[in-house]
Amino acid sequence: KAGVTQTPRYLIKTRGQQVTLSCSPISGHRSVSWYQQTPGQGLQFLFEYFSETQRNKGNFPGRFSGRQFSNSRSEMNVSTLELGDSALYLCASSKDTGELFFGEGSRLTVL
Amino acid sequence: QKEVEQDPGPLSVPEGAIVSLNCTYSNSAFQYFMWYRQYSRKGPELLMYTYSSGNKEDGRFTAQVDKSSKYISLFIRDSQPSDSATYLCAPGGNNRLAFGKGNQVVVIP
Numbered sequence: 001k002a003g004v005t006q007t008p009r010y011l012i013k014t015r016g017q018q019v020t021l022s023c024s025p026i027s028g029h030r031s032v033s034w035y036q037q038t039p040g041q042g043l044q045f046l047f048e049y050f051s052e053t054q055r056n057k058g059n060f061p062g063r064f065s066g067r068q069f070s071n072s073r074s075e076m077n078v079s080t081l082e083l084g085d086s087a088l089y090l091c092a093s094s095k096d097t098g099e100l101f102f103g104e105g106s107r108l109t110v111l
Numbered sequence: 112q113k114e115v116e117q118d119p120g121p122l123s124v125p126e127g128a129i130v131s132l133n134c135t136y137s138n139s140a141f142q143y144f145m146w147y148r149q150y151s152r153k154g155p156e157l158l159m160y161t162y163s164s165g166n167k168e169d170g171r172f173t174a175q176v177d178k179s180s181k182y183i184s185l186f187i188r189d190s191q192p193s194d195s196a197t198y199l200c201a202p203g204g205n206n207r208l209a210f211g212k213g214n215q216v217v218v219i220p
Contacts (some may be wrong), residue, residue, distance in 0.1 A: 004154075031206065042212035043155075043199065056207050090154055098143045098203055102154035 002027065004103035006091050012109045018079040021106045025072050025093030031055075032074040033100060034066055037088040046089075049074055050096065078108075086110045112137050117200055117211025126220050130187040134200035134211045137181065141202035141209070144176045146185045149197045149213065158198070159185065190218045 005024040013019050025032050033056075034046040045058035049068035066076040072093075078085055088107050092100035117134035124130055132146075143162050147155035159174040161167040167174045175184040183200050197213040 033207075035210075043210035045207060045209070048206055050206070056205070092154075094206075096206065098206070098208075099145070099157055099160055100208055101157065102147075104152075104154045 004091055004093050004101055006089075006103035006106050008106060009104065010107045010109075012111060013081050014111050015081055015083060017081050018077060019081060019108060020075055020077045021089055021091075021108075023074045023076075023091030023093075023103060025074070025091075026101055029093035029095050029101070030072055031094040031096050032068055032072065033092045033094070034074070034076050035090045035092065036060075037090055037105070038086075043090070046076065081110045083110050114138055114209040115200060115202060115211040117214060119212045119214060121215035121217060123217045123219060124190055126190060126192060126218055128190050128218075130190050130194070130216055130218075131184065132186075132198050132200070132214045132216070133182065133184040135180075135182055136200075136202045136209070138202070138204070138209070139178075139181070140204050142204040143202070144174070144183050145201040145203065145208065146172075146174055146183075147199040147201055147210075149199060151196075155199055187216075190216075192218045192220050194218050 031050045033048040048056040068074045088105040090105045092102045146159040149155040164178045171188045173186040199213040200211045201208040
């Protein structure tokens with residue numbers, strides 16, 4: 001059974017640019033969550049989507065957005081990148097039982 | 112007050128020792144409790160999952176939850192070098208998990 005797939009794995013951007021990250025959940029999982037992981041703050045919840053609807057949202061500025069498609073695949077977008085956005089962005093899918101299954105993450109470096 | 116407090120360590124132990132990790136949480140609405148293990152440059156993987164107060168055992172791993180004091184523990188018996196990783200406690204509810212910062216554990220052969 002294929003796991004959660006995130007692309008790209010690594011990317012480098014400059015301040016002011018925007019970035020789109022992609023996540024393919026485990027087959028049959030309809031919930032997709034996004035987290036930001038940094039050494040200082042740990043794992044912080046960004047948002048959660050279920051059946052194309054944002055169901056939960058963390059405490060991040062509006063520059064962070066996401067969406068989910070009818071096939072449960074999800075994307076997140078960060079606009080007007082700042083140095084502090086450098087982090088590992090993790091996507092996790094769930095069957096809506098609470099258990100999250102994480103991908104390997106997309107490591108974003110903002111210069 | 113942070114939702115989940117977890118002392119990041121690091122914690123170094125000799126092979127075969129018992130590893131004891133813990134965290135506290137503040138949100139009494141949390142209904143389920145998980146521990147994740149994260150190896151360097153990998154995503155977190157689910158290690159233990161429990162709904163209720165008490166102990167849950169799985170091989171060398173035991174998760175302990177005390178809802179009355181909002182305290183979560185993980186014990187690793189007969190630790191192995193392959194257990195060297197970061198361990199994240201994650202209480203959750205309403206389709207959201209709140210993560211601690213993680214405990215970095217190093218098991219020395």
